[in-house]
Amino acid sequence: MTNTTDNGPLLEVRNLSVDFRIDRKTILHAVREVSFTVGSGETLGILGESGCGKSVTCMSILQLNPARTTIYPAGEILFEGKDLLRISPKEMQHIRGNRVSMIFQEPMTAMNPLYTIGTQLMEAVRLHRPGIAKAEARELVLEAIASVRIPNPDRIFDTYPFALSGGMLQRCMIAMAMLARPKLLICDEPTTALDVTIQAQVLELMNELKEKEKTSIIFVTHDLGVINEMADRVMVMYGGRKCEEGETAEVFLHPAHPYTKGLIASHPSPDYTGRRLPTIPGGVPSLKDMPKGCPFNNRCSLATEKCAGTFPEYREISEDHLAGCFALEQQGENHGRV
Ligand SMILES: Nc1ncnc2c1ncn2[C@@H]1O[C@H](COP(=O)(O)OP(=O)(O)O)[C@@H](O)[C@H]1O
Ligand SMILES: [Mg+2]
DSSP: OSSTTTTTOOOEEEEEEEEEOOOHHHOOEEEEEEEEEEEEEEEEEEEETTTSSSSHHHHHHTTTSOOTEEEEEEEEEEEEETTTTOHHHHHHHBBBBBEEEEEOHHHHHHHHHOOOOHHHHHHHHHSSSSOOOHHHHHHHHHHHHTTOOOSSHHHTTTTGEEEEEEEEHHHHOOOOOHHHSSEEEEEEEEESSHHHHHHHHHHHHHHHHHHOOEEEEEEEOOOOOHHHHHOOOOEEEEEEEEEEEEEEHHHHSSSSSHHHHHHHHOOOOOTTTOOOOOOOSSSOOGGGOSSSSSEEEEEEEEEEEGGGGGOOEEEEEEEEEEEEOOHHHHHTTTTTTT
8 A cells, every 4th residue: 555654644534524504504516525635744635526525624623614504414524633623723724834735726716915925834844843043934935945846945934925927826826835835735826826837847846745744645636637647546536426536547447437447438538639528518516506426417328316325335447546427236246348
């Protein structure tokens, strides 16, 4: 197994469910019984179309879902032996931006427009090393800015966020996240808002930093190509459920869940010649229209009555490769492989 160390995985999410209370009578289920692990130095990709519960899952780790309306009816989020769903706000404050950092799709939302990049990055250092001398902190910040390949770190230090392009700002966010030397870095679609060339550069940079620092990463994206480039293992989500999980190469070569198969079929391969790709019919339902049983049943060509009843047990496809689909039962032991 690649996802465990001697002391077990760095992060173990067990059976996580997340609800939102909309009004007195309405509770919506955003995430359902999701379990996964992230090992030391490992990158777990979370893949799924928009609205499948990827962000809500990640925000649960740092308790960033709106406190007033979010309910965690079941589950555990074990990080370094502590259940993050049950620690005090003070303990969570210590973990946030320190042991666990998060990078979002819109870097501007995580930066304060009133302070220079330098001031905000210095803050990130102080969080990690409260007593550090100012000159030393400045050195670390300049080094971090240089490490994300921004020319003239001195100049950027005194720049305000609004003066930077999206790509530059996202690099600064990566520098800020890495300055805290987190054990776990959560990246929620960090390159989705960037154009393709800049996206490729930022991904390469993240891979380099990962190699150097051995940071564990959760990388969320709806883009299969990005998962392929970044993730050791992948968890595919649909309708708030985990539908498939395994080593990236294994899942992409032998997808077992009809949703994963559909995502792969609709993704252009490198030798794509412009022919029309098949798409999965329909769209991701909103929480209030979520189908019962397997949430994918109303878009799935293999669905039977059973699929609208309950969500299936996960079945082992091969070592460290799971999928939850009733159709796998009928396909017997080789799960449709030839
Ligand atoms: N705070 C919230 N209150 C109510 N519904 C929410 C909230 N946050 C997300 N949702 C809903 O939960 C579902 C999953 O959202 P999200 O995790 O953001 O999807 P994605 O996979 O695109 O990241 C969506 O239907 C979204 O509208
Ligand atoms: Mg999201």
